[in-house]
Amino acid sequence: MRYTRRRVVGTLMGAAGGLLVLQDQPPMPRPRVKTPVNPPEPAEKEDKEGTEGLLRRVSLQTEEKELRQTMELLYARVSELKEQLQRMHTAEVFSVTVFKQTQEIEKLAKHLKSCAKG
Numbered sequence: 001m002r003y004t005r006r007r008v009v010g011t012l013m014g015a016a017g018g019l020l021v022l023q024d025q026p027p028m029p030r031p032r033v034k035t036p037v038n039p040p041e042p043a044e045k046e047d048k049e050g051t052e053g054l055l056r057r058v059s060l061q062t063e064e065k066e067l068r069q070t071m072e073l074l075y076a077r078v079s080e081l082k083e084q085l086q087r088m089h090t091a092e093v094f095s096v097t098v099f100k101q102t103q104e105i106e107k108l109a110k111h112l113k114s115c116a117k118g
Contacts, residue, residue, distance in 0.1 A: 067115045074108040077101065 081101050088094075 063115065067112070070108060070112045070115060074105065074112060077105050077108060081105065 081098070084098060084101075088098075
């Protein structure tokens with residue numbers, strides 16, 4: 001018996017449909033699992049012993065106070081030197097007092113730097 005084109009195509013379509021029916025269904029996506037978020041630990045942990053935390057806080061406050069005082073003193077010395085240099089003519093030679101003031105300013109700046117390092 002001769003197969004016609006229509007019958008061959010129909011047979012192929014039936015075979016393809018049968019294969020589709022036998023194929024597994026696509027997997028269902030699983031629901032996302034929420035992972036617990038752990039907050040980062042604080043930079044400075046609070047001491048359970050109150051005296052150590054209090055002493056640390058007091059030392060930090062004294063260091064801050066010293067830093068601020070040094071900064072104010074440095075600013076005052078630089079302002080004085082600036083005023084002196086503005087009054088001085090360019091033809092004049094620097095005096096010894098100006099040299100000593102610059103040395104004092106350098107010392108204050110180094111002290112300020114050491115205070116900032118902590």
